[in-house]
Ligand SMILES: *[C@@H]1O[C@H](CO)[C@@H](O)[C@H](O)[C@H]1NC(C)=O
Ligand SMILES: *[C@@H]1O[C@H](CO)[C@@H](O)[C@H](O)[C@H]1NC(C)=O
């Protein structure tokens with residue numbers, strides 16, 4: 199009996215040890231078949247071990263040793279971390295990690311490792327939507343086998359009140375893509391936008407791409423932001439736990455509490471060296487802290503950049519490229535929802551990116567990709583191919599420095615207001631492809647009372663497009679003695695699928711929405 203009790207105690211101790219003690223292991227998201235960030239950065243490898251042990255990490259190509267790093271586990275954390283030498287893209291490589299502790303040597307191996315570019319994909323349900331949910335899903339899934347050089351990882355949906363150092367759980371450990379793991383159910387894994395973006399990159403760059411998905415549907419930007427980032431926008435704590443607006447399933451109605459997803463799903467990844475991030479989020483903020491999004495979103499970008507830079511010992515670029523999708527559409531006949539506001543705020547109120555407040559960013563405009571009959575609700579349009587392709591163009595220009603890539607839709611460079619004649623000449627920064635002009639797409643604000651800071655008090659009037667000449671659009675409003683504002687495409691659902699009025703000639707990229715106020719003194723007057 200006593201012997202039996204002793205065994206139980208031993209077993210209990212062992213169980214406690216499994217949880218508490220520092221078994222020699224890699225951090226959760228280091229696994230065979232992963233992609234590590236290529237040069238000029240150094241990939242970080244980290245894990246746990248016995249305090250007082252020595253850990254060696256050797257990189258091999260076949261039988262040939264490429265490098266060996268040694269680290270002592272001093273201090274109290276039982277965490278070790280090494281930086282590999284900068285590596286040219288390619289592979290496969292393998293890693294042997296060994297722990298020397300007292301008399302014991304423990305070995306760990308990782309196989310089929312590739313060096314390439316690692317991209318993080320974050321956001322809410324439109325990032326979560328899997329390849330099986332999009333248009334042409336069957337064909338897209340069947341193509342998975344053509345891309346063995348892309349490797350994918352999906353973090354599980356977890357939240358935490360405090361910052362975690364490692365992921366609690368992983369939904370999809372590093373894998374070679376297959377039809378099954380790209381299309382696992384609805385809003386699970388793998389992200390279609392992330393996959394298609396990576397696929398476009400892989401075809402162009404012809405080297406390995408690692409894709410890390412960490413997203414959760416129905417979540418506000420605040421949940422993905424650290425306390426440090428939120429403070430910059432005057433936010434501190436929240437009481438709301440769940441967001442129920444898009445209540446299609448548990449997964450598309452995620453946690454709302456500030457920082458809980460930053461804590462559990464982003465903070466653990468900070469030590470990994472990455473090339474950049476893409477992001478598809480904002481729907482939820484049409485309902486929560488909307489007017490702050492022009493602060494909270496740029497603040498998240500800046501904070502993620504600083505945090506990844508610090509976590510990777512300076513190996514992730516301090517200003518790493520950050521791409522995002524400008525919100526698509528949701529409700530066709532709702533004139534009042536805040537989709538335009540969030541789209542505008544996603545650019546820090548510039549209308550385009552990159553801009554002085556959002557350097558090294560790129561944006562895929564998606565307001566022309568509405569999908570009224572999506573079985574997942576109109577908030578989840580199924581054309582993710584076009585979204586990903588537009589992101590990819592931005593990445594080539596901003597992340598890969600291609601000089602001659604057209605990646606932005608047309609944007610106004612100059613406004614000339616002619617009050618007496620009641621018209622405005624808008625000069626765009628590039629030649630225009632005008633296809634489906636509507637009489638409501640441009641709106642003017644008449645009179646002297648402009649509520650720039652309480653825009654809902656303004657009454658906008660549909661204006662007529664009088665003429666279009668190469669890159670100049672002339673907009674007319676009869677009987678307006680003073681034009682004090684102008685806006686374009688300022689509605690949730692501004693056009694039918696791929697039929698917005700203005701596109702770029704070069705790549706058929708849509709002109710993003712804008713709003714412009716004309717302060718009285720700055721007006722150009724023709725006959726004064
Ligand atoms: C990152 O590395 C540091 C050591 O440089 C370690 O203390 C920390 O736990 C690691 N993880 C995170 C999430 O910062
Ligand atoms: C995903 O959603 C679609 C449309 O609602 C449905 O037909 C399909 O059965 C769902 N698939 C799974 C795996 O739940």
Ligand SMILES: *[C@@H]1O[C@H](CO)[C@@H](O)[C@H](O)[C@H]1NC(C)=O
Nearest residue numbers: 394397398399401402583587
């Ligand atoms: C990008 O992907 C789209 C479909 O997702 C495809 O039509 C296009 O050819 C791809 N472009 C490149 C350069 O890979």
Ligand SMILES: *[C@@H]1O[C@H](CO)[C@@H](O)[C@H](O)[C@H]1NC(C)=O
Nearest residue numbers: 442443444445446447448451
């Ligand atoms: C949303 O779903 C949850 C869980 O299924 C349920 O408890 C809740 O009442 C739903 N909320 C709304 C507004 O439908």
Ligand SMILES: *[C@@H]1O[C@H](CO)[C@@H](O)[C@H](O)[C@H]1NC(C)=O
Nearest residue numbers: 488489490492493546547651
């Ligand atoms: C953000 O937009 C709101 C109006 O929606 C405005 O009041 C505020 O000044 C803007 N903040 C920044 C930082 O641009």
Ligand SMILES: *[C@@H]1O[C@H](CO)[C@@H](O)[C@H](O)[C@H]1NC(C)=O
Nearest residue numbers: 333334337580581582583584
């Ligand atoms: C789906 O496939 C058809 C036929 O190949 C093609 O015309 C269409 O553009 C594809 N849709 C998307 C969203 O890629």
Ligand SMILES: *[C@@H]1O[C@H](CO)[C@@H](O)[C@H](O)[C@H]1NC(C)=O
Nearest residue numbers: 600601602603604703704705
């Ligand atoms: C730049 O791109 C345009 C359009 O794709 C092309 O016509 C032109 O030849 C390119 N110029 C250079 C220098 O590559």
Ligand SMILES: *[C@@H]1O[C@H](CO)[C@@H](O)[C@H](O)[C@H]1NC(C)=O
Nearest residue numbers: 623665666667670671672724
């Ligand atoms: C405004 O644009 C139209 C069309 O390009 C042009 O004919 C007109 O001269 C312009 N007005 C002024 C004052 O430049």
